Amino acid sequence: MADDKQNIVMFPFMAQGHIIPFLALALQLEKISNHYNIIIANTPLNITKLRSSLPPHSAVTLIELPFSSTDHGLPPNTENTDTVPYTLVIKLIQASTSLKHPFKNLIQSLRSHKLCIIADIFFGWTATVAKDLGVFHAFFSGCGGYGLACYYSLWTNLPHRRVDSSDFTLPDFPEARALHVTQLPANIAEADGTDPWSVYQREDNFSHWVNSDGFLFNSVQELDSVGLSYFKRIFNRPVWPIGPVLLSTGNGSRGKGGGINPDLCREWLNKKPENSVLFVCFGSMNTISASQMMQLGTALERCGRSFVWVVRPPIGFDINAEFRAEEWLPEGFAEKVLESGRGLIVHDWAPQVEILSHSAVSAFMSHCGWNSVVESLSEGVPILGWPMAAEQFFNCKFLEEEVGVCVEVARGKKCEVKWEDLVGKIELVMDESEKGIGMRKKACEIRDLIRGAKKDKDGSSVKALDEFLAAAAAISSKPKTNGT
Numbered sequence: 001m002a003d004d005k006q007n008i009v010m011f012p013f014m015a016q017g018h019i020i021p022f023l024a025l026a027l028q029l030e031k032i033s034n035h036y037n038i039i040i041a042n043t044p045l046n047i048t049k050l051r052s053s054l055p056p057h058s059a060v061t062l063i064e065l066p067f068s069s070t071d072h073g074l075p076p077n078t079e080n081t082d083t084v085p086y087t088l089v090i091k092l093i094q095a096s097t098s099l100k101h102p103f104k105n106l107i108q109s110l111r112s113h114k115l116c117i118i119a120d121i122f123f124g125w126t127a128t129v130a131k132d133l134g135v136f137h138a139f140f141s142g143c144g145g146y147g148l149a150c151y152y153s154l155w156t157n158l159p160h161r162r163v164d165s166s167d168f169t170l171p172d173f174p175e176a177r178a179l180h181v182t183q184l185p186a187n188i189a190e191a192d193g194t195d196p197w198s199v200y201q202r203e204d205n206f207s208h209w210v211n212s213d214g215f216l217f218n219s220v221q222e223l224d225s226v227g228l229s230y231f232k233r234i235f236n237r238p239v240w241p242i243g244p245v246l247l248s249t250g251n252g253s254r255g256k257g258g259g260i261n262p263d264l265c266r267e268w269l270n271k272k273p274e275n276s277v278l279f280v281c282f283g284s285m286n287t288i289s290a291s292q293m294m295q296l297g298t299a300l301e302r303c304g305r306s307f308v309w310v311v312r313p314p315i316g317f318d319i320n321a322e323f324r325a326e327e328w329l330p331e332g333f334a335e336k337v338l339e340s341g342r343g344l345i346v347h348d349w350a351p352q353v354e355i356l357s358h359s360a361v362s363a364f365m366s367h368c369g370w371n372s373v374v375e376s377l378s379e380g381v382p383i384l385g386w387p388m389a390a391e392q393f394f395n396c397k398f399l400e401e402e403v404g405v406c407v408e409v410a411r412g413k414k415c416e417v418k419w420e421d422l423v424g425k426i427e428l429v430m431d432e433s434e435k436g437i438g439m440r441k442k443a444c445e446i447r448d449l450i451r452g453a454k455k456d457k458d459g460s461s462v463k464a465l466d467e468f469l470a471a472a473a474a475i476s477s478k479p480k481t482n483g484t
């Protein structure tokens with residue numbers, strides 16, 4: 001690699017929701033300038049998948065770090081959260097610390113060049129590796145500032161363990177106001193500081209964050225200032241909101257490869273009137289319970305709206321197994337939907353960015369994963385929030401209470417859901433009611449704000465990325481004194 005170029009080593013956690021924004025950022029950096037050698041490091045199977053997602057002329061280099069899932073008590077070939085049930089995700093996370101030595105070796109081998117590391121927020125330990133070797137390091141958060149602030153504060157303080165009531169506040173993030181215990185992901189609700197999740201987050205992850213040089217966020221300053229300022233306050237480090245970083249149409253197949261041909265999907269949407277379709281999708285790794293699925297199916301049947309619904313086997317079944325519509329959906333639902341053409345049931349994976357950008361789509365029922373949030377709001381599509389895990393509950397709260405572009409329809413993978421309630425909320429957002437009109441208008445305002453952040457050289461996200469690259473170049477050009 002040419003010496004005058006800066007090497008940027010990017011290291012996402014092994015989950016589609018993390019790899020997608022890293023790949024999007026890698027392609028954006030590649031487009032901005034040919035002064036960078038962009039390297040994405042990951043485990044062999046993720047690298048294979050990434051290779052097929054790279055555009056043909058991309059010069060992004062992919063580097064495999066050795067990893068054997070069976071060494072860590074995981075099933076063979078388990079290298080991504082999309083192939084394991086949620087209960088095994090912690091094992092995969094713990095196993096990821098075995099990448100420390102290969103990662104350190106990689107960084108050492110590249111140290112004679114200008115070098116910068118952009119690592120995942122689950123890989124806190126990379127900041128200490130970087131500090132030891134005297135290499136510039138930043139985290140890139142695929143989560144928004146507000147959601148991650150709540151998530152970080154909860155793990156580090158476990159405030160819900162110290163109160164008797166169901167409502168509580170965050171000691172270092174009062175801006176979030178009251179949280180309710182039902183808004184906690186299962187692993188935080190159960191955490192006591194000694195469980196495997198707490199130990200990983202506190203010891204292998206968060207305790208290393210002080211060693212980083214700053215934080216990149218797939219977010220927008222004008223939208224997310226409160227959450228972003230939390231990280232400036234806690235870490236006294238620069239925060240660069242550079243979003244939205246999106247994988248646009250034409251990047252070939254992503255994720256699991258696609259359960260529907262994007263052309264067919266587009267043709268189906270082309271036949272629908274503007275603003276008439278509800279899109280239902282719960283991210284790259286989540287699904288709902290069998291009873292929730294039945295209620296949602298009934299709601300979609302009764303509400304009379306057109307819809308695209310990405311389905312996966314319900315909780316308790318192998319998420320990658322074949323979908324049994326006759327068992328998990330209301331009787332005759334799939335046939336009726338097909339005959340009437342009112343709905344499109346997509347198995348496992350749909351071209352989400354393309355669907356959300358279609359003018360026929362009016363609302364998005366989503367688990368509020370942050371990629372989904374930015375993809376939706378970038379197109380001015382309001383959200384029916386059904387948070388399920390991680391920081392999704394706080395994203396949903398933020399979007400509903402602070403931004404006004406979301407209505408929460410359900411909470412978690414175990415809650416009781418009634419089809420009548422779902423229909424009511426779908427109507428609320430999609431109807432010509434005052435609330436629906438207001439929410440859609442607000443979503444369009446946020447879309448314009450987001451687009452403004454990426455526009456020309458004065459957009460806040462454009463400037464933030466320039467500032468980050470300048471900081472990385474300045475620090476990584478200095479002669480290294482520490483590290484061996």
Ligand SMILES: O=c1ccn([C@@H]2O[C@H](COP(=O)(O)OP(=O)(O)O[C@H]3O[C@H](CO)[C@@H](O)[C@H](O)[C@H]3O)[C@@H](O)[C@H]2O)c(=O)[nH]1
Pocket residue numbers: 015016017018020141142143144254255281282283284285286310348349350351352353368369370371372373375389390391392
């Ligand atoms: O059928 C599908 C399903 C998903 N996607 C894409 O997959 C990504 C999903 O990301 P996200 O919406 O953020 O959901 P998760 O996969 O659940 O994301 C994880 O990572 C996010 C960012 O770090 C966190 O906000 C979430 O809580 C965490 O679960 C998005 O780019 C979607 O466009 C598709 O293209 N088609």
